[in-house]
Amino acid sequence: MTSDKSAISDDLVHLGRPSRVDGRHVNMPVELGSTIVFDTLAAFEAAREARYDTDTLYYGRYGNTASFQLETMLAKLEQAHGVTLTSSGVAAISCTLLAFAAPGAHLLVADHVYGNTRAFCESVLRRIGVEVEYFDPMIDGDLAKRLRDTTCAVMFEAPGSGTFEVPDIRAISNTARAAGVPSIIDGTWATPIFCQPLTLGADVIVASCSKYLSGHSDCMMGMIASNATYHAQIRQTVMAIGDKTGAQEVFLCLRGLRTLKMRMETIDRAGRDIAAWLAAQPQVNTLLHPAFPACPGHDVWSRDFTGAAGLFGVIFHPCSDAQIRAFVDALQLFGIGVSWGGYESLVLPVKPVRTATPWTEDGQLVRFNIGLEDPASLKADLAAALPLLNSTPE
Numbered sequence: 001m002t003s004d005k006s007a008i009s010d011d012l013v014h015l016g017r018p019s020r021v022d023g024r025h026v027n028m029p030v031e032l033g034s035t036i037v038f039d040t041l042a043a044f045e046a047a048r049e050a051r052y053d054t055d056t057l058y059y060g061r062y063g064n065t066a067s068f069q070l071e072t073m074l075a076k077l078e079q080a081h082g083v084t085l086t087s088s089g090v091a092a093i094s095c096t097l098l099a100f101a102a103p104g105a106h107l108l109v110a111d112h113v114y115g116n117t118r119a120f121c122e123s124v125l126r127r128i129g130v131e132v133e134y135f136d137p138m139i140d141g142d143l144a145k146r147l148r149d150t151t152c153a154v155m156f157e158a159p160g161s162g163t164f165e166v167p168d169i170r171a172i173s174n175t176a177r178a179a180g181v182p183s184i185i186d187g188t189w190a191t192p193i194f195c196q197p198l199t200l201g202a203d204v205i206v207a208s209c210s211k212y213l214s215g216h217s218d219c220m221m222g223m224i225a226s227n228a229t230y231h232a233q234i235r236q237t238v239m240a241i242g243d244k245t246g247a248q249e250v251f252l253c254l255r256g257l258r259t260l261k262m263r264m265e266t267i268d269r270a271g272r273d274i275a276a277w278l279a280a281q282p283q284v285n286t287l288l289h290p291a292f293p294a295c296p297g298h299d300v301w302s303r304d305f306t307g308a309a310g311l312f313g314v315i316f317h318p319c320s321d322a323q324i325r326a327f328v329d330a331l332q333l334f335g336i337g338v339s340w341g342g343y344e345s346l347v348l349p350v351k352p353v354r355t356a357t358p359w360t361e362d363g364q365l366v367r368f369n370i371g372l373e374d375p376a377s378l379k380a381d382l383a384a385a386l387p388l389l390n391s392t393p394e
């Protein structure tokens, strides 16, 4: 365990850097370019033949030295056969689903997925004739009953976006694999620092690098990490669609990754501290943080994850929309905005969309993203705003 952890620290520092020649830069430079030229037609043809490889320069859309370095680094961190970068996390999700989708195919999607995953299934995939079925994310091995001959993939998250229940990655992935169906997990929350889903049996990880991996809220990027069975199929789909990450973003993500482990560890400590404090406040009904027992799937989290991200939910006792708005607006250190995983704290009320498993909580769900501020300052900020949620505001 200790050696794994120190290996990750070493990889975060030493991978994804210029090759070892004397007089090199420490970091990969921003590498701009479209056309790549060759001195002979034979060399050009060899490059065209190998254009899907992560070490072959052929044309800018297929990648360059810096993006190959980032892909290779992420593949090692995720214990993957290969990684393909995309222009956003949503592009990683949609390209991966398109790699498996076909008219008449059946797709199983966990009911707790990120809103834009559901939106892509409901718009594009249904339009091309994919039958999308949502399932209870806590289904475990019962997934077998939902699998059909036509099932093309199973898509889920651990934990779920917004509602934070932690499905059993091993049970879902292994049930799907036994039927020859690829499992795709959105691994944005845990990052490879806290969970490596491919080692638990998942076939494909999709993630938003816009969150913790780049880590500074200044970079849009996604990545798809997969095992050898599905890597080529997915990479060729991304290239066929023509999705491409930018040179500046590759630079920013490589740079952000250097501090990933220390950011995650600090954010984990601060997140648990603030979550425990919030759980003790009279306005709070339920804490939805995978590291705490009240969160469905906490036992799975304890078994399969080595830490927790700083994104969690709190269900407050029933109160009015106006009170929630006043509470959120009163917070000084928490920005109001989508996305998460940067260095700054965020807050957002969430209204879960469910179609397979009704959301029955009657309190107000608010999502917190804990950043790198002093936890004491964040608690003081929350303490000043919480009385706005009392039935008679003080």
Ligand SMILES: Cc1ncc(COP(=O)(O)O)c(C=O)c1O
Residues within 6 Å of the ligand: 088, 089, 090, 091, 114, 157, 161, 186, 188, 189, 207, 208, 209, 210, 211, 220, 221, 222, 338, 339, 340
């Ligand atoms: C769980 C999850 N996956 C994927 C995405 C999409 O990532 P991006 O914003 O980079 O497209 C998000 C964005 O909020 C997310 O929360």
